[in-house]
Amino acid sequence: MSKPKDRATGEKSVRSILMAGVGGQGILRASDILCEVMIRTGLDVKKSEVHGMAQRGGCVTSHVRYGTCVHSPIAKKGDVGILIAFEKMEALRYLDYLRAEGIAIVNDTEIYPPAVNLGEARYPDDILTLLPLPPASVKMVRAQEMGVRAGNPRTENIVLLGVLSRYLTLEPSVWDEILKVSFPAKLVDANLTAFHLGRVA
Amino acid sequence: MKNRKLMSGNEAIARGAYECGVRFASGYPGTPSTEIMESFARYPGVYAEWCPNEKVGLECAIGAALAGTKAMAVMKHVGVNVAADPLFTVSYTGTNGALVIITADDPSLHSSQNEQDNRNYAKFAKIPMLEPADSAEAYAFIKIAFALSAQFDTPVFLRTTTRVSHSKSIVEIADPLPVEDTTQIRFNAPKYVMVPAMARLRRIEVEKRMQALRAFAETFPENRAEINRTDVGVITAGIPYHYAKDVFPDYSYLKLGMVHPIPEKAIRDFADRIDRLFVIEELDPFLEEQIRAMGIPVTGKDAFPYTNEFDPGVVERAMRTDPVEDPAYVPPVVPPRPPNLCPGCPHRGLFYVLGKLKVFAAGDIGCYTLSFMKPLEGLHACICMGASIGMAHGMSKALGEKGKGKVVGVIGDSTFIHSGITPLLNAAYNRSDCVFIICDNRTTAMTGMQEHPATGFTLQGQSAKALDFERLAEALGIDQVRVIDPYDIRQTRAVIREELARSGPSLIVSRRACALFRRAAGPPQKPLRVDPGKCIGCRTCLGLGCPPISWRKFSDQAPDQIVKNTKKQDGNAVIDPQLCNGCTVCQQLCKAGAIVAGEE
Known part of the structure; x- marks a missing residue:
């Protein structure tokens, strides 16, 4: 079996991944783990996010850029190889960051923003039809459900890392190694299970 | 390999400071600077404290430096405004040990009330300033900053921006240097007593020091020329360097590690070799104006925006002569997701009541500022830390009878301690008719649960005597002090109405721990x-x-x-x-x- 093609590559030596979701979904932890795996693989890596006010239910994004020598910690629009939307609608909000040939991993979870809760705005009905991507470039994932199956619904972020790992040429053993040291002992098993459920999803 | 760590700029500053022997740090939390203190405080053998505000933080660090040690004062950009009074004069006295002031600026106002460019403070206060572009530089530059402070007997600024403070990249760390005890009491009144006669003499020393630093800047290795293609050259500093390198790796660069004072000769030499020169800097044309004043033509703010942080796309669009292709997709408009008060936030009940009472609530800096938004609309002004009390008082005096029972000042617990105490004293002394409300959620919630003098704990986890707001208010001369639970809507509404109806100043302490602050709030109740x-x-x-x-x-x-x-x-x-x-x-x-x- 041939190795899966690294979809974040394009032709460039520096590649970008963008994670987007809502405060509290574990995005910062997920991107930290991703960076550690890349460092262990010998890559240069930079990541960037904004914390502070954004924690309070606002949008959270994390840019991860990696390659032989990374300068900017943030990607420019139209240059991201893989967009991971931890919340469905956020895939639409950050779509302009994605390369034309990029892929979107979309968590099938809806978190309503205030305007939708108040009935003043509509949550987009069918996000899949709004995503102007070929069907093969969109991977829908029920990460919350898989997290529950892994024994802890809060492992949703690690399920999504598992899905992401399919599109990257990073050794699975390195993922396991980093995951094992990223959590307190009693949470390691659930997170490893979550990762592998995501990886085969 | 094991010393290659993924670190944020803030963690890297803390690490660098620890390694080069800094053992004293003081500051006040503020995004994007907060993690510098939190991370530094965890190293063995260091002393670190949260102070009530940045002015106190800087003054403590000045004292520690005066005692002969290496001291660091840490704050966000607007914190330097609060600390500006000691800042401008410690520039005259210099330091006996070493003193570095960290200013974390916030281009794009991710978490701030303004977008001021604190490089201006370096020029204004005549203090050298270093500016790292990533975590590795943050780690290296803090060490250089302390060395410069000792060498030139001057406070030194280290400026970061949100993107440097909160990005993570690889840092090769080292073992800490052995620390010698350099502290002792040294008397030197002419240097440290800034009365006019002595300050006039120190004033001359400041100019001599700046001359020496200008000469130093010419050969400072972190003012680095990278000569590649010479048709286009870039002078830049900080994170914009990386944005530009990302999109234009072939151009020539003069990357300034020190943004004040700038190396005039090195800039002229670089400019002589370049056909077209760009200055890339976020916010103010700080470097650009100085370079233009040297008679060197540059492209700067005529091509680049004054506002907001840059990214590689902004730099590319500003510099490319051929049209830049648009991103592949234009995303559809989706409902915004603004930050919001958390489920169970104690501020919600209070501001619901204030919104319904139709009073003007002069607000302050904290999570509760978000209450200005729909549907609560319970807060109507926000200027800076501590401003609410003075603003409400001034407003009610100006309104006279029309303002009776209509104006309140609302402030957080940490914010009140930061700079709300003196305005409350003023309101008591000058017979205010306002109702002041402390939203006492038992922590500095917005920046992530930092301790303050009323929490009962210090930054390094020691227990402390907690400030008692009620007794303080009485001592300040406030007639009426009431305590309410903002989870109890009926009581909250009744007490605020009663106090609005009374004349004279009153203080209501709205006390309920932040819902995320488990130590004080306990576990959540059943949904x-x-x-x-x-x-x-x-x-x-x-x-x-x-x-x-x-x-x-x-x-x-x-x-x-x-x-x-x-x-x-x-x-x-x-x-x-x-x-x-x-x-x-x-x-x-x-x-x-x-x-x-x-x-x-």
């Missing part, structure tokens, strides 16, 4: 739910803007699911049990008794 058999669709609960509560239209429900309790009802409220923390504020507001505890 509530809406009984569709009772919900009359009045939407009162939605007026709280609490994230778990949403509106479900009947038109979106299956016909057999709809329970209609009044004629005009067109939907009902639902509560997401995953998010609800059971604070009961919505339950108290529901006239239909439809919000209930327990399983369906």
Whole structure:
């Protein structure tokens, strides 16, 4: 079996991944783990996010850029190889960051923003039809459900890392190694299970 | 390999400071600077403290440096405004040990009330400033900053921006240097007593020092020329260097590690070799104006924006002569997701009441500032830390009779301690008619649960005597001090109404721990739910803007699911049990008794 093609590559030596979701979904932890795996693989890596006010239910994004020598910690629009939307609608909000040939991993979870809760705005009905991507470039994932199956619904972020790992040429053993040291002992098993459920999803 | 660490700029500053022997740090939390102190405080053998505000923080660091040690004062950009008074004069005295002031600026105002460019403070206060572009430089530059401070007997600024403070990149760390005890009491009145006669003499020393630093800047290795293609050259500093290198790796660069003072000769030499020169800097044309004043033509703010942080795309668009292709997709417009008060936030009940009472609430800096938004609309001004009390007082004096019972000043617990005490004293002394409210959530919540003098703990976890707001207010001369629980809507409304009706100044302490602050708040209560058999669709609960509560239209429900309790009802409220923390504020507001505890 041939190795899966690294979809974040394009032709460039520096590649970008963008994670987007809502405060509290574990995005910062997920991107930290991703960076550690890349460092262990010998890559240069930079990541960037904004914390502070954004924690309070606002949008959270994390840019991860990696390659032989990374300068900017943030990607420019139209240059991201893989967009991971931890919340469905956020895939639409950050779509302009994605390369034309990029892929979107979309968590099938809806978190309503205030305007939708108040009935003043509509949550987009069918996000899949709004995503102007070929069907093969969109991977829908029920990460919350898989997290529950892994024994802890809060492992949703690690399920999504598992899905992401399919599109990257990073050794699975390195993922396991980093995951094992990223959590307190009693949470390691659930997170490893979550990762592998995501990886085969 | 094991010393290659993924670190944020803030963590890297703390690490670098620890390694080069810094053992004293003081500051006040503020995004994006907070993690510098938190991370530094965890190293063995260091002393680190949260101070009530940045002015006190800097003064403590000045004292520590005066005692002969290496001291660091840490703050966000607007914190330097608070600390500006000691800042301008410590520039005259210099330091006996070494003193570095960290200013974390916030281009794009991710978490701030303004976008000031604190490089101007370096020039204004005649203090050298270093600016790292990533974590590795942050780690290296803090060490250089301390060395320069000792060498030139000057305070030194280290400036970061949000993107440097909060990005993570690889840092090769080392073992800490052995620390010698350099502290002792040295008397030197001519240097440290800044009365006019002596300050006039120190003033001359400051200019001599700046001359020496200008000469130093010419050969400073972190002012680095990278000569590649010479048709286009870039002078830059900080994170914009990386944005530009990302899109234009072939151009020539003069990357300034020190942004004040700038190396004039090195800039001229670089400019001589370049056909077209760009200056790339976020916010003010700080470098550009100085380079233009040297008679060197550059492209700067005529091509680049004054406002907001840059990214590689901004730099590319500004510099490319051929049209830049648009991103592949234009995303559809989706509902915004602004930051919001958390489920069970104690501020919600208080600001719901203030919004309904139609008073003008002069607000302050904290999570509660978000209460200005719909649907609460319970806060109507926000300027800076501590401003609410003075503003409310001034407003009510100006309004006179028209303002009676109509103006309140609202401030957080940490913010009150930061700079609300003197205005409260002023309000008492000058016979204010205002009601002042401390939103006492028992922590510095917005920046992530930092300790302050009323929490009972220090930054390094020692217990401390907690400040008592009620007794303090009495000592300041406030006639009436009341304590309310903002989870109790009836009491909150009644007490605020009573105090608004009274003349003279009064203080209400609205006390309930931040819902995320487990140490004081305890675990969340059981979630509530809406009984569709009772919900009359009045939407009162939605007026709280609490994230778990949403509106479900009947038109979106299956016909057999709809329970209609009044004629005009067109939907009902639902509560997401995953998010609800059971604070009961919505339950108290529901006239239909439809919000209930327990399983369906």
